[in-house]
Amino acid sequence: MGYICLTVFLFCVSLLPPAYLRYYPFRSIAGLPTRRFLIGGHLIIFLLEFILLSLLFYRGMLTFDDGVFQKLYYFCYMPHFLLLIFTIRPYWFRHLFVLGLQAIYMISIHTLALEVFKLLLPQAWMFNRFHLYFVIYLTLFLLGMPLMMRILRQLFTPRQLLGKRPSFWLYLGPVPLLLCYYHGNAGYMTLDPSLLFLPSIQLYTVVTRCVLLLVGLFLVMSIRDGILQVQKMFCLKERNLQLQEQLTQLNDYAVSLRQEQKELAILRHDSRHQLRMLAELVENGHYREAEQLLLRLQEEMVKK
Known part of the structure; x- marks a missing residue:
């Protein structure tokens, strides 16, 4: 055993x-x-x-x-x-x-x-x-x-x-x-x-x-x-x-940057036009219209 x-x-x-x-x-x-x-x-x-x-x-x-x-x-x-x-x-x-x-x-x-x-x-x-x-x-x-x-x-x-x-x-x-x-x-x-x-x-x-x-x-x-x-x-x-995602993010950023630059260019163009109008109103003595234009510009800036 x-x-x-x-x-x-x-x-x-x-x-x-x-x-x-x-x-x-x-x-x-x-x-x-x-x-x-x-x-x-x-x-x-x-x-x-x-x-x-x-x-x-x-x-x-x-x-x-x-x-x-x-x-x-x-x-x-x-x-x-x-x-x-x-x-x-x-x-x-x-x-x-x-x-x-x-x-x-x-x-x-x-x-x-x-x-x-x-x-x-x-x-x-x-x-x-x-x-x-x-x-x-x-x-x-x-x-x-x-x-x-x-x-x-x-x-x-x-x-x-x-x-x-x-x-x-x-x-x-x-x-x-x-x-x-x-x-x-x-x-x-x-x-x-x-x-x-x-x-x-x-x-x-x-x-x-x-x-x-x-x-x-x-x-x-x-x-x-x-x-x-x-x-x-x-x-x-x-x-x-990951690199592709980063490139996509960079591309989106570049697109948004170009869009902002475009909007900024439009804003500069509008600003020059409005400044000329304001100068003409002041030169011609239309102070009330100039004041109204300034108030309107101020409201637009606040909205933006």
């Missing part, structure tokens, strides 16, 4: 770091209540799965055969996946993209852990000592997490997540998962266990996983550079719109 609990415990623990990696790119828009909810949800899922799997193994409904944990992974990781996508939404295809990147990392760590396991503990490998594998896997996974977090750190910014969702994620989101599916069905896991110790097979698996890692890395870099380029284009467009 102790071996069962230890192995199942390590298996359930191995699901938690990947869950955090999937959350990490979305951390910038997750508030404190959301974070607490996710932590509580993942812990509850962990406890329920640990209890359920321990009982199933203890009662003999599950056995420690080759591939049992590989099959259990798809079932046991699904609640962690659904918890995040329904808590931080509606970024469905971006969640798929991050899930694919995380799967690429997990497959690579899994392959490396298997090679280390076979190299250092060949007897334990032959007798399915899974708890030793999980110890190696968790150690390698945690050692590589800082690098993976650095890669995912700037994948999404709050502005990208909260702004308009680009349509290209609909087509790009599933790409890493499709790559993982292709590599996962390359026939490596269906080989005779004795063949897995052949140097050629070991070299092949390591090289293919390295290629998969490089493809994932280049994909992330391409996405980041593409998004930055799109942001620069949007910023340039905003600046152009």
Whole structure:
């Protein structure tokens, strides 16, 4: 029973770091209540799965055969996946993209852990000592997490997540998962266990996983550079719109200035005409008419 609990415990623990990696790119828009909810949800899922799997193994409904944990992974990781996508939404295809990147990392760590396991503990490998594998896997996974977090750190910014969702994620989101599916069905896991110790097979698996890692890395870099380029284009467009608005304001000001100059010219012309009339009235001794003209001019000035 102790071996069962230890192995199942390590298996359930191995699901938690990947869950955090999937959350990490979305951390910038997750508030404190959301974070607490996710932590509580993942812990509850962990406890329920640990209890359920321990009982199933203890009662003999599950056995420690080759591939049992590989099959259990798809079932046991699904609640962690659904918890995040329904808590931080509606970024469905971006969640798929991050899930694919995380799967690429997990497959690579899994392959490396298997090679280390076979190299250092060949007897334990032959007798399915899974708890030793999980110890190696968790150690390698945690050692590589800082690098993976650095890669995912700037994948999404709050502005990208909260702004308009680009349509290209609909087509790009599933790409890493499709790559993982292709590599996962390359026939490596269906080989005779004795063949897995052949140097050629070991070299092949390591090289293919390295290629998969490089493809994932280049994909992330391409996405980041593409998004930055799109942001620069949007910023340039905003600046152009601002400049256009400023030019429109300047044009309106110039039009109003020309109109005022035109009105001022008319006013100067009228003023000269009225001054001539006033001078003629004074010269001819028509003081009353001159006074009335001055009063009328004063009223017009007040109205203006």
